[in-house]
Amino acid sequence: MNCILIDDEAAARAIVSQLCSKVPELNVMEEFDNAIEAIKFLNQYKVDLVFLDIHMPGFTGIDFIQTLKNPPKIVMTTSDTDFAIASYEYEAIVDYLVKPITHERFQKCIQKVKNTSVGTSSASAATNEQETALGEDLYINIDRRLIKLKFAEILLIEAKGDYINIKTESKDYLVHTTLKKIMEKLPEDKFLQIHRSYVINFNKIVDIEDNSVLIEKSVIPISRSNRPELMRRLNLL
Amino acid sequence: MIETPNLEYVDNLADGDTAFRQKFIGILKEEFPIEQEEYLDTMKNVLFREASEHVHKIKHKLNVLGLHNAYTLAVQHENELRNGEQSLKEEFLSILKVVEHYLKNI
Numbered sequence: 001m002n003c004i005l006i007d008d009e010a011a012a013r014a015i016v017s018q019l020c021s022k023v024p025e026l027n028v029m030e031e032f033d034n035a036i037e038a039i040k041f042l043n044q045y046k047v048d049l050v051f052l053d054i055h056m057p058g059f060t061g062i063d064f065i066q067t068l069k070n071p072p073k074i075v076m077t078t079s080d081t082d083f084a085i086a087s088y089e090y091e092a093i094v095d096y097l098v099k100p101i102t103h104e105r106f107q108k109c110i111q112k113v114k115n116t117s118v119g120t121s122s123a124s125a126a127t128n129e130q131e132t133a134l135g136e137d138l139y140i141n142i143d144r145r146l147i148k149l150k151f152a153e154i155l156l157i158e159a160k161g162d163y164i165n166i167k168t169e170s171k172d173y174l175v176h177t178t179l180k181k182i183m184e185k186l187p188e189d190k191f192l193q194i195h196r197s198y199v200i201n202f203n204k205i206v207d208i209e210d211n212s213v214l215i216e217k218s219v220i221p222i223s224r225s226n227r228p229e230l231m232r233r234l235n236l237l
Numbered sequence: 238m239i240e241t242p243n244l245e246y247v248d249n250l251a252d253g254d255t256a257f258r259q260k261f262i263g264i265l266k267e268e269f270p271i272e273q274e275e276y277l278d279t280m281k282n283v284l285f286r287e288a289s290e291h292v293h294k295i296k297h298k299l300n301v302l303g304l305h306n307a308y309t310l311a312v313q314h315e316n317e318l319r320n321g322e323q324s325l326k327e328e329f330l331s332i333l334k335v336v337e338h339y340l341k342n343i
Contacts (some may be wrong), residue, residue: 009294011264011301018250018257055293079297079312100246100300 001113002046005031006038006064007053007077012099016051016077019106026110035064036146047072049113051097054078059146065090067139067146073113077101138185140166140175147173151190155204156215157182159197167218194230195223202233242302242339266340269298273333280326289318292329299332302339307332 003026007013013031020026029045032038036059038050052074054061061078065071071092079099094116095109139146153168159179166173166182175182179199183191186199193199194213198220206214208230213220222230244262251258276291296311310332314325 009268009297011261011268012297014257014261014264015250015301018254018261022252057290079300099297103249103252 001025001048002027002029003049003051004029004038004041004047005051006033006035006056006061007031007051008033008056009053012053012077015099015101019101019103020051022103023107023110025114035059035061035067038064039067039146042068042072050074051077063139063146063148065092068092073116075109075113138182140173142173142175149173151187151201152203154191154201156201156218156220157191157199169216192226192230192233194226195221208234240304240306242304242336244343245303246301262343265298265301266343269295269336269340272298273337276333280323285318285321285323289315292318295333299336302336304332304336307335 003020005013005016005020005028007016010033013033017028017031020028026049029047030038030041032041035052035056041047050072052061052064054076055078061076065074071090073094074090074092075094076096077099078096095112097105097109136152137148137150139148141147149166149168153170155167155169157179158165158167160174162178163174163176164179164182166175179193179197183193183199190202191199192202200213200215200220204215206216208214208222211222213222213230244258247258247261251261272291272294276288276295279285279288279291292311292315296308296315299305299308299311310325310328314323314329317323317325
């Protein structure tokens with residue numbers, strides 16, 4: 001079973017690595033002190049199991065799980081028992097190890113991993129657009145950094161060849177993906193495609209004229225085919 | 238009362254693997270002073286939220302060194318710092334001194 005370790009503390013990684021060394025079936029492929037580097041690794045290699053610390057600065061273990069499209073089996077390692085309930089909301093999480101981890105508890109965990117069929121053996125991390133499960137936000141990959149965008153901040157998304165331009169209240173982000181792909185990751189009740197090249201945040205509409213929508217200061221064309229759906233969703237007086 | 242640090246957990250984990258034992262002690266000796274200094278800096282600058290993050294890291298080492306009461310106090314200190322309070326600062330500093338002395342002498 002190929003596994004990786006993610007923990008920002010070297011001491012914690014050394015403990016899990018030592019415990020893994022006592023289990024012949026486990027092969028520790030790599031150790032990471034941050035989750036973002038691990039995501040890049042998952043994009044390249046097949047990983048069966050991830051030992052993941054929840055409490056890491058910046059990009060937490062939960063952020064990591066939400067970023068993965070098809071996560072491998074995950075064992076959480078932390079002292080924050082408060083996170084336990086939240087972590088079990090994710091199907092990929094097989095077990096939860098409280099630090100300091102003992103040999104006995106680790107053996108039980110590995111047995112549980114073997115007996116659990118959730119997750120997939122092929123670790124497919126998110127692609128360039130870095131999809132999350134539908135929540136309140138979306139991660140995008142810009143220059144090797146995963147940036148969290150809250151849905152509520154997005155004004156509109158414009159197709160630009162092989163890229164999309166995500167326009168937010170504060171900044172624009174150019175991402176290598178398609179409108180179709182990002183639409184799959186956006187909540188349907190908040191976003192609507194009104195033109196072949198435009199998706200808008202429904203809540204950001206200022207006004208609508210015959211063939212266009214005003215989003216903040218941007219005038220966005222409405223295509224004939226998309227207009228009926230837009231009109232259907234308006235709360236017209 | 239402050240407990241005495243020990244390597245019982247580390248020895249159990251090493252299970253006779255002296256290379257691991259030495260490597261792990263080396264990591265503790267390297268990481269602890271950095272985390273301690275970062276904690277002291279953030280406390281000096283009244284950055285309690287950041288200080289709580291350092292306490293979070295240090296507390297694992299307390300557990301590893303068999304300081305279970307100290308670990309409990311560290312959890313409380315971490316939580317109070319998140320709320321902008323520092324009533325357990327002096328007790329936590331005493332623990333840090335004990336650990337610092339211990340790691341310098343193993």
